[in-house]
Amino acid sequence: MAVDEYGIPASGTVANCSQTPLxxxxxxxxxxxxxxxxxxxxxxxxxxxxxIATGAAF
Incomplete structure (x- = not known):
């Protein structure tokens, strides 16, 4: 989960999967x-x- 400097979860209109690599x-x-x-x-x-293994069954 990405959070801001106060520990509040970041949200917005950008898909999470597009930000995950960063x-x-x-x-x-x-x-x-x-x-x-x-x-x-x-x-x-x-x-x-x-x-890196992905999914529910590693």
Missing amino acids: LIEDLETEAFPAGKAYDANGLLGMLKEAE
Whole structure:
């Protein structure tokens, strides 16, 4: 979840999946459990390239 400087969740009219690559760019993780809202080819390609498991069944 992205939050502002006060810890309040960020919201708006931009799709979350389009902003996710910016948020996880330097994140060190092995898995990205997300729902269908994050099923975007660009994001999935980035996660695959980084060898990060996706989906409910890792």
